Amino acid sequence: MNPSTLGITLRAARSRLVHALDLEPSVAGLEAQALLSHVLNRPRAYLLAHPEAVLTDADQVQFDTLLARRERGEPIAYLTGQREFYGLEFLVTPDVLIPRPETELLVDLALEQIPHDTPMRILDLGTGSGAVAITLAKLRPQAQVTAVDASPQALSIARQNAERLATANVSFIESNWFSVLDESNRFELIVANPPYVAENDPHLAQGDVRFEPFTALTAGAEGLDAIRHIAQESPRFLQVGGHLLFEHGYDQEAFSRDLLHSVGYVDIACYPDLGGQPRVTGGKKP
Numbered sequence: 536m537n538p539s540t541l542g543i544t545l546r547a548a549r550s551r552l553v554h555a556l557d558l559e560p561s562v563a564g565l566e567a568q569a570l571l572s573h574v575l576n577r578p579r580a581y582l583l584a585h586p587e588a589v590l591t592d593a594d595q596v597q598f599d600t601l602l603a604r605r606e607r608g609e610p611i612a613y614l615t616g617q618r619e620f621y622g623l624e625f626l627v628t629p630d631v632l633i634p635r636p637e638t639e640l641l642v643d644l645a646l647e648q649i650p651h652d653t654p655m656r657i658l659d660l661g662t663g664s665g666a667v668a669i670t671l672a673k674l675r676p677q678a679q680v681t682a683v684d685a686s687p688q689a690l691s692i693a694r695q696n697a698e699r700l701a702t703a704n705v706s707f708i709e710s711n712w713f714s715v716l717d718e719s720n721r722f723e724l725i726v727a728n729p730p731y732v733a734e735n736d737p738h739l740a741q742g743d744v745r746f747e748p749f750t751a752l753t754a755g756a757e758g759l760d761a762i763r764h765i766a767q768e769s770p771r772f773l774q775v776g777g778h779l780l781f782e783h784g785y786d787q788e789a790f791s792r793d794l795l796h797s798v799g800y801v802d803i804a805c806y807p808d809l810g811g812q813p814r815v816t817g818g819k820k821p
């Protein structure tokens with residue numbers, strides 16, 4: 536094998552990704568850096584500062600394998616096994632949805648509800664990698680966070696994340712939404728990033744989502760089944776004055792508002808994400 540330098544390797548990889556995935560060169564360049572930084576176990580800054588450094592054969596083979604998988608469309612986060620969310624590093628595998636930047640809005644809104652210095656009982660429905668639950672628990676050490684998911688594989692990832700991030704005030708339960716929860720033990724805040732994509736949405740055939748768990752993305756013909764279930768069941772698990780907050784699709788604001796209204800929530804509000812799309816709706820149990 537001809538030894539190659541980091542600089543040459545990155546340039547070649549960027550050009551391959553531009554062609555294979557039709558990416559902007561700047562995005563392809565960042566992806567190439569993310570993969571090489573993962574293989575070398577070095578920060579990006581190292582790659583940029585040492586373009587003349589030479590790859591070992593083993594590193595070259597590993598990098599080429601990951602690059603070929605990326606060319607076939609596998610998400611960067613599954614190839615490197617991690618994704619940053621709210622400034623924390625989460626393990627991710629194809630068993631969990633890759634945390635999205637827009638979901639940081641759900642965390643921001645939840646944090647506004649959670650006091651710093653007094654305990655609060657919080658439920659995260661469909662926790663996946665645990666990104667939302669663990670971030671809340673980490674930033675509000677007084678809070679007691681319960682996180683449920685129907686997938687034991689997802690819970691195993693979430694538990695590893697809680698452990699790696701040294702978060703003791705979050706516990707994980709295998710439950711299909713509320714199925715194993717006890718109504719006599721109510722929460723003051725319920726949060727969820729449920730599946731909300733319509734089953735026949737053409738964007739499910741494009742990009743990263745093709746590799747993500749179908750059950751974490753879709754919920755019935757219109758993508759509304761999980762949201763409907765959560766809205767209808769949640770009042771039984773909330774204390775009086777407690778709040779529900781959930782993420783939804785950009786075109787699901789009116790449905791979400793009407794639904795919360797119809798099941799008795801008050802102070803209903805919808806919040807836009809950074810892209811200006813309606814993304815999170817919430818209400819209070821009177």
Ligand code: GLN
Nearest residue numbers: 728729730731732751752
């Ligand atoms: N926002 C995600 C997407 O459209 C969907 C995430 C979800 O279903 N909770 O790719």
